[in-house]
Amino acid sequence: MQVTEIYKTLDYSPAPESPEQAIEWLKENKSSFGLFINGKWLKPKSAAVFKTFNPASGKKLATITEAGKAEVNSAVNAAKQAFPKWNALTGHERARYLYAIARQIQKHSRLFAVLESMDNGKTIRETRDIDVPLVIRHFYHHAGWAQTLESEFPEHTAIGPVGQIIPWNFPLMLLSWKIAPALAAGNTVVLKPAEFTPLTALLFAEICSLTGLPPGVLNVLTGPGNTGSMLVKHPDLKKIAFTGSTEVGRIIREQTADSDKKLTLELGGKSPFIVFEDADLDSAIEGLVDAIWFNQGQVCCAGSRLLVQESVAEKVTDRLKARMAKLRVGDPLDKSMDMGAIIAPIQKKRIQKLVEKGEKEGAEIWQWQGTLPQNGYFFPPTLLTNVAPASTVAQTEIFGPVLSSMTFRTPDEAVMLANNSAYGLAASVWSENINQSLHLAPKLKVGVVWINCTNQFDASAGFGGYRESGYGREGGHEGMFEYLKLKKGAVDSAQRLKVKQATKTDKSGQYQIDRTAKLYIGGKQTRPDSGYSLPVVNADGSLAGEIGHGNRKDIRNAVEAANKASGWHSLTPHSRAQILYFIAENLETRSEEFESRIMRLTGLNKKQAAQEVQTSVSRIFTYAALADKHEGLVHQPPMRGLALALNEPIGVMGIICPDEAPLLGLLSLLLPALAMGNSVVLIPSRPFALVATDFYQVLETSDVPPGVVNIVSGNALELGTILAKHDDVAGLWVVGTMDECKNAKKFSTGNMKIIWTCEGKELDWFDSQQSEGREWMRRASQVKNVWIPYGE
Numbered sequence: 001m002q003v004t005e006i007y008k009t010l011d012y013s014p015a016p017e018s019p020e021q022a023i024e025w026l027k028e029n030k031s032s033f034g035l036f037i038n039g040k041w042l043k044p045k046s047a048a049v050f051k052t053f054n055p056a057s058g059k060k061l062a063t064i065t066e067a068g069k070a071e072v073n074s075a076v077n078a079a080k081q082a083f084p085k086w087n088a089l090t091g092h093e094r095a096r097y098l099y100a101i102a103r104q105i106q107k108h109s110r111l112f113a114v115l116e117s118m119d120n121g122k123t124i125r126e127t128r129d130i131d132v133p134l135v136i137r138h139f140y141h142h143a144g145w146a147q148t149l150e151s152e153f154p155e156h157t158a159i160g161p162v163g164q165i166i167p168w169n170f171p172l173m174l175l176s177w178k179i180a181p182a183l184a185a186g187n188t189v190v191l192k193p194a195e196f197t198p199l200t201a202l203l204f205a206e207i208c209s210l211t212g213l214p215p216g217v218l219n220v221l222t223g224p225g226n227t228g229s230m231l232v233k234h235p236d237l238k239k240i241a242f243t244g245s246t247e248v249g250r251i252i253r254e255q256t257a258d259s260d261k262k263l264t265l266e267l268g269g270k271s272p273f274i275v276f277e278d279a280d281l282d283s284a285i286e287g288l289v290d291a292i293w294f295n296q297g298q299v300c301c302a303g304s305r306l307l308v309q310e311s312v313a314e315k316v317t318d319r320l321k322a323r324m325a326k327l328r329v330g331d332p333l334d335k336s337m338d339m340g341a342i343i344a345p346i347q348k349k350r351i352q353k354l355v356e357k358g359e360k361e362g363a364e365i366w367q368w369q370g371t372l373p374q375n376g377y378f379f380p381p382t383l384l385t386n387v388a389p390a391s392t393v394a395q396t397e398i399f400g401p402v403l404s405s406m407t408f409r410t411p412d413e414a415v416m417l418a419n420n421s422a423y424g425l426a427a428s429v430w431s432e433n434i435n436q437s438l439h440l441a442p443k444l445k446v447g448v449v450w451i452n453c454t455n456q457f458d459a460s461a462g463f464g465g466y467r468e469s470g471y472g473r474e475g476g477h478e479g480m481f482e483y484l485k486l487k488k489g490a491v492d493s494a495q496r497l498k499v500k501q502a503t504k505t506d507k508s509g510q511y512q513i514d515r516t517a518k519l520y521i522g523g524k525q526t527r528p529d530s531g532y533s534l535p536v537v538n539a540d541g542s543l544a545g546e547i548g549h550g551n552r553k554d555i556r557n558a559v560e561a562a563n564k565a566s567g568w569h570s571l572t573p574h575s576r577a578q579i580l581y582f583i584a585e586n587l588e589t590r591s592e593e594f595e596s597r598i599m600r601l602t603g604l605n606k607k608q609a610a611q612e613v614q615t616s617v618s619r620i621f622t623y624a625a626l627a628d629k630h631e632g633l634v635h636q637p638p639m640r641g642l643a644l645a646l647n648e649p650i651g652v653m654g655i656i657c658p659d660e661a662p663l664l665g666l667l668s669l670l671l672p673a674l675a676m677g678n679s680v681v682l683i684p685s686r687p688f689a690l691v692a693t694d695f696y697q698v699l700e701t702s703d704v705p706p707g708v709v710n711i712v713s714g715n716a717l718e719l720g721t722i723l724a725k726h727d728d729v730a731g732l733w734v735v736g737t738m739d740e741c742k743n744a745k746k747f748s749t750g751n752m753k754i755i756w757t758c759e760g761k762e763l764d765w766f767d768s769q770q771s772e773g774r775e776w777m778r779r780a781s782q783v784k785n786v787w788i789p790y791g792e
């Protein structure tokens, strides 16, 4: 036999990783686990139990306790009691614990890798070489944030006890993404792992005990969605961090709407994998293997939509099929397997159904031809070609090893197809033309762009999505802010500014002609669609004028105008700054006019009114200054490459203005949004709307492009709700009553808007620490990480 023939017939021998240590650990625990509450293991006799299985064999691994109401209360209480002491530790003291956790995981890394593989069905190659190393790196990295917390985040402090809920696809890795920043920042934690994969979280709790982590700082509650739901609704938790499906994310957003819980949502995805004709096609094919067959495609950011340039589509499909044929699917503990098992029969059925639907809708199917193991839940690597962009398999997250392929002709078409998704988690771009890729990256509405690579993660680079993929970032500098709050935040508003309402509309005397201030939409003063106006009274009760009563149609027009003004974002930050300075100049020229308007409407004296106008001018200067200074970061993750963390605008933002400090309050909200490149639909304070309508005359003379600022006066609760429901509004800020804040959160789940509200509290608009600066620039932006490998 010739050597070439030997190569052709050579097959892999089994290369099994021993499960012995993991089996031993299960035995030590009699394959039965309790809950980890206040540093102790608890197995209440009355509690229900459930089982966890090995997806590769279908065999039971262990019996797990289901946390009910009493256990949820005890765990939250333990976290609440532990919080003050934990938060009072120095950064260095907390850093030592995080460092010790990293060391312990490192020491037990093989056990973690094997156990994860057994509980989840993913290959040992992935748990050993990707998941566990990333977990260790995460704890080391965050030991660093704990150490430097006081100097790096001097204006911030921990939030309190937090609830964290994670899915089954990366049980240990997502645990670390949640727990490490929370503990580093000084919070305490109640974590609920997914019901399919609780084991590594329980081992992690055991490991934490070895480090002497104080009781109550970490609590682990196992259980189904219902246990998670109890955490979400628990009044003593100050934040919920959730990773899971968009469907459950929506429920959680609604359930937390009437509380002041901070919320981050890491949800589903349908990420595009874009291959240009000038790409290194062999590398791109290898990239695809990592994009969609990594973890059996059960990856939120899986490159599940292949967009390939038409000129190379056939070549790519052929090479891909040849590569797919060589994939190895089988025992996850075999070190030479590419793909393991699907998490559970229910998930396998769902994948099968979606594939069938894809075929019915016209897709052509090509599947791996190997033999799947008899036991366990395996699904063959699958390629769907001829997929229509609007079809189910192009739009729905399949969460399985199924790639849907489409073609494009031009870069613009690629962007259009890539953005034709409700999700916005990640994208891969493959081209040897780096200029083209970097040109594309900002146009993709996603939180992460991988250029000539895919599924890269690092603790230093934030991860998270746009649109229905959720909001908030995990990892890095930006991820730390999700577990911190300003030391000096809003205060309870015992009494909002009392405003006199007109009792009668007296149009005699002052008003001989129509003085109704119009709406301001698309750079033009327009009459409200309703044809109605609302009276505005001065502090002395006399009629000051009338404002337009905006309605749904006016908001629609305003959002459309704001959408068209996206060129604002493309201006250089320097140009935006110049326009902001011009606004300051024009406001100052008319300062007397604004002072007297404020005096008449609010009853303030001249000195107070002048102070508000002068502070407003200064505030404009601040944001003109920050417009070109709130820049991104360059990360150096452990690869030959860089990750650029870019601060991008949110898009079209709705802003509901406060009644306090009518000019300064409005500007304090509007300016950071503008400085970051957002376009805005602004609802001015109902009683002081005339200040806003005076202000659009300043905008008109300051070169602000049409549509960048739109002002619709009317009832804030009504207009805010319309904005919350509008799918072309990407972010919404509300400074108003508790009801206005609650509505914004509750009705914003259609497109998962980024919401910030004052929670019915008051801000001191004259205090630059809480009402001005980078915190607001951060709120007005979202971070996109662009990964760029270098070298040959």
Ligand code: NAD
Binding pocket: 165, 166, 167, 168, 169, 170, 192, 193, 194, 195, 223, 224, 225, 226, 227, 228, 229, 230, 232, 243, 244, 245, 246, 248, 249, 251, 252, 265, 266, 267, 268, 269, 299, 300, 301, 397, 399, 425, 464, 465, 469, 470
């Ligand atoms: P899931 O939403 O069904 O469950 C996730 C977690 O939420 C589980 O722990 C579950 O018990 C819990 N849960 C379920 N209902 C709940 C409720 N009403 N209240 C509170 N908690 C509840 O998701 P899954 O099937 O476990 O995971 C797959 C999903 O997770 C996919 O959509 C995937 O894209 C997403 N995911 C996102 C990311 C990301 O970073 N964006 C990462 C991994 C997975």
